[in-house]
Amino acid sequence: MTSRARRVLLAALAWATAADARDDALFGRGARSGALAASDVADADPTVAAVAGPTRASSPGLRAQLGYRVAHTRMTLGGAPAGLLDHRGVDLDLQLARRVGPVDLGVAASMHLPDGGAAWLAFRPRSEPVWLRWDAGSERATFDGVAAVSHRASGVGLALGASVSASSGGRGVDLSLPQDERGPHADGAADVELAYRAAPIVGASWERGPVALAARYRGATSIPVALPTTATVSFHDNPLNGVTTVRVDGVVAYDPAALTLASRARAGAWTLTTAVDYTRWSAAPPVAASLAIDVRLGLEPYTPSGVASRPRLRDTVTPRLGLSLDRAWWSARVGAALEPSASPGAPTDVIDPTRTALSLGGGVALPRAAGVEAKLDAFAAWHHLWSQRLSTSDATRPFSGAIARGDAWIAGASLRGALP
Amino acid sequence: MRARLAAGVVLSLAGHARADMAALVGHGPASIAEAQARVARGDDGAAARENPGGVALGERDRASAGVTLLGAALTVDGARAPIEDPWAVVVAGDATVPLEGALRGRIRVGLGVHAGRSVARVLLPHEATGAQPYFTNRTQRLSVVPALSVRPASWLGVGVAVDALAGVSGAVDASVGRSGAPEPRIDARTPAVVRPIVGVQARPTRALSLGLVVRGRFAVPLLVSTRADVAGVPLEAQTTARQALFDPREVVMAAAWRRRALELELDVGHHAFSAYEGPGLLVAATLPGVDARTPPSGATYRDTWSVGVGATALVGATTLRLGLGLESSMMGPRQVATRLTDGAKRRVGAGLGREVFGARVELGASVTSVAATTVARAVGPGARAGGLLVATSLTVGTPR
Numbered sequence: 001m002t003s004r005a006r007r008v009l010l011a012a013l014a015w016a017t018a019a020d021a022r023d024d025a026l027f028g029r030g031a032r033s034g035a036l037a038a039s040d041v042a043d044a045d046p047t048v049a050a051v052a053g054p055t056r057a058s059s060p061g062l063r064a065q066l067g068y069r070v071a072h073t074r075m076t077l078g079g080a081p082a083g084l085l086d087h088r089g090v091d092l093d094l095q096l097a098r099r100v101g102p103v104d105l106g107v108a109a110s111m112h113l114p115d116g117g118a119a120w121l122a123f124r125p126r127s128e129p130v131w132l133r134w135d136a137g138s139e140r141a142t143f144d145g146v147a148a149v150s151h152r153a154s155g156v157g158l159a160l161g162a163s164v165s166a167s168s169g170g171r172g173v174d175l176s177l178p179q180d181e182r183g184p185h186a187d188g189a190a191d192v193e194l195a196y197r198a199a200p201i202v203g204a205s206w207e208r209g210p211v212a213l214a215a216r217y218r219g220a221t222s223i224p225v226a227l228p229t230t231a232t233v234s235f236h237d238n239p240l241n242g243v244t245t246v247r248v249d250g251v252v253a254y255d256p257a258a259l260t261l262a263s264r265a266r267a268g269a270w271t272l273t274t275a276v277d278y279t280r281w282s283a284a285p286p287v288a289a290s291l292a293i294d295v296r297l298g299l300e301p302y303t304p305s306g307v308a309s310r311p312r313l314r315d316t317v318t319p320r321l322g323l324s325l326d327r328a329w330w331s332a333r334v335g336a337a338l339e340p341s342a343s344p345g346a347p348t349d350v351i352d353p354t355r356t357a358l359s360l361g362g363g364v365a366l367p368r369a370a371g372v373e374a375k376l377d378a379f380a381a382w383h384h385l386w387s388q389r390l391s392t393s394d395a396t397r398p399f400s401g402a403i404a405r406g407d408a409w410i411a412g413a414s415l416r417g418a419l420p
Numbered sequence: 421m422r423a424r425l426a427a428g429v430v431l432s433l434a435g436h437a438r439a440d441m442a443a444l445v446g447h448g449p450a451s452i453a454e455a456q457a458r459v460a461r462g463d464d465g466a467a468a469r470e471n472p473g474g475v476a477l478g479e480r481d482r483a484s485a486g487v488t489l490l491g492a493a494l495t496v497d498g499a500r501a502p503i504e505d506p507w508a509v510v511v512a513g514d515a516t517v518p519l520e521g522a523l524r525g526r527i528r529v530g531l532g533v534h535a536g537r538s539v540a541r542v543l544l545p546h547e548a549t550g551a552q553p554y555f556t557n558r559t560q561r562l563s564v565v566p567a568l569s570v571r572p573a574s575w576l577g578v579g580v581a582v583d584a585l586a587g588v589s590g591a592v593d594a595s596v597g598r599s600g601a602p603e604p605r606i607d608a609r610t611p612a613v614v615r616p617i618v619g620v621q622a623r624p625t626r627a628l629s630l631g632l633v634v635r636g637r638f639a640v641p642l643l644v645s646t647r648a649d650v651a652g653v654p655l656e657a658q659t660t661a662r663q664a665l666f667d668p669r670e671v672v673m674a675a676a677w678r679r680r681a682l683e684l685e686l687d688v689g690h691h692a693f694s695a696y697e698g699p700g701l702l703v704a705a706t707l708p709g710v711d712a713r714t715p716p717s718g719a720t721y722r723d724t725w726s727v728g729v730g731a732t733a734l735v736g737a738t739t740l741r742l743g744l745g746l747e748s749s750m751m752g753p754r755q756v757a758t759r760l761t762d763g764a765k766r767r768v769g770a771g772l773g774r775e776v777f778g779a780r781v782e783l784g785a786s787v788t789s790v791a792a793t794t795v796a797r798a799v800g801p802g803a804r805a806g807g808l809l810v811a812t813s814l815t816v817g818t819p820r
Binding site: 062113116117118119120121122123124125126127128141166168170173174175176177182184185186187188189190191192193194195196225227229231233235238239240244246248250288289290291293369370371372419 | 517518519520521522523524537538539540541542543544545546548549586588590592594597603604605606607608609610611612642644646648653655657659661701702703704705707708709710711712713714715
């Protein structure tokens, strides 16, 4: 195989993949969090508390935020473009809290709506490589909600909530292909159900003056997909006469459970935020779908199946750092993060290069109108994916030995409004 | 007869059934009791769906939550046509955005939520299965309707709301891969489906209220292409349902009259069911030497008109509600070849509400009867349908 043909084949293989990690986990939530490389868990803006810092939902007031984010990816596999799609979507955030006796009580909700629809349910054949984190399925609609309480005197806060998603199931599709006096025709019935799924969000924090400590746990989320299709064929002299059942099962849009420990320290107009994420990639389900075909054509049952195996991933520890300068009407922010590969070993079909993220941004306070204190924030970030060599046990596969690398450029803006 | 009716209702509650009660019978007890005739008066969270313009004219911040139960004794050709998932949690809320200056008290938000057993469930029957498409597989889904409403004048409210969900469109390829085993490739999108709702409510005098609402069409597309190799023989099938969970475009005009403790409202609605393609699943299959397709269903649909009358009376500390409604059939009396049938609907509802221990408790119920109808067919015997749909709702909320 020539080098050029190999590149073309690699590009064709990589255009659509299974999916992992949601956008918020990759880029932060909102322009402020994005500029701080998502290190703001202990100092999150209350508007995005449901995603970034759950206990901040108890900060008194009414706040709302509208944001938009674009992530342009340029990944390559074996020198050929990986063909991963850009991520674009709208963020909506809302937070409300009141003082009640010695405590503050609040709720917050966040929703992300990708431009391309609620989700992209994509699986590639299990003999083809998969890009972890960057696949299309990571761009999906998300809804998070939390309730929080904080004790003003002690500075202790607690939060509990859920990240809500759905699973696809039901009895599936039943096809009937008979032949009668009308000739061959088709009939079908379907029972497709999207069931609720929820993953826990737990937060705890302590704040005293310029120092704050926080912990956040987010349970794993995913979209299980089960697509059973039964075809009953009774045509004249057709080799497929009989009952054929095709069942596809898999998990898409997997976002692993993550525990984050974070801190904040203020000195004058400067604020330093740090966070460390422990992300449990080792519990990830198979990145490919399993398939079972049950063929009963009146002869010997034919039941081929392909069961996808779990990827050999390891848990990761990601340090994050952010620094901000806040003046009366403007702010400036920078951030950095280092996320190690969850799939560093060999052999592997899972592409996940170690990633460094550098970000910067700022914000300005807008003139007060109708009692609303508004701020406009913007950020830009560069994520560099280090080189990773794919190594499989099957040297005949076209991607064996290929180098995966790439960059992603992210930009976003948020308009925040707050009422006392 | 009464025992049979009760048994039918109980069986339906325990059995199959589906429907988002909010579209069929109303959102919450007041709407159910008044046959959904509240377009000119509703100003709480339920108005987000009924007429978001009314949300602007509400005066307080309110919230309520409860449950709605549905029971059906519907039949097609003597067989039960059940309604599954016969319950839903109902949440409603409305509040004034606390702006200052010229916008003070002029912008309000509302939220109506109807949450059943699942986010959505699409049931598409076989061609030979009889059904009443007005009730079957029409709206059984999570419904979250946020509304933003503006009050440009003290007597006028203008609002917009959205009702959104997602469809499915994609391909499943279950062919043998490089490993020699079947390796599925799935590429399915879930495009967003949005139903806009725009409404105006005006109260030009203390006694008179007027309302107009336009609700857009809602239909979830399902398009799945499947390809599989069966012992080396290719099997391809495309299944399509362009209008699952269908709600027609609706225009409702309403007028209400108030005098002391009595309110009366008349609503007239037009429902564009003629755009409906039916609840069936279209299949196109390709096998060696054979192409097979689902023949046209032959069912034709027509627009319907509805008339609703709602009444509210304050008797002491108790609010009494009453409603009457009529709606024409969405199917004509002559069809070519279908077992789908529908008849004219009549509805009667009643309810009450009062404050109990500082909380507002509302209870409402309605009974919708479907006139026994026989649809003549050019092919085969006619299909006969009829029956009853019973709705009950109870909510507890903040006091008025």
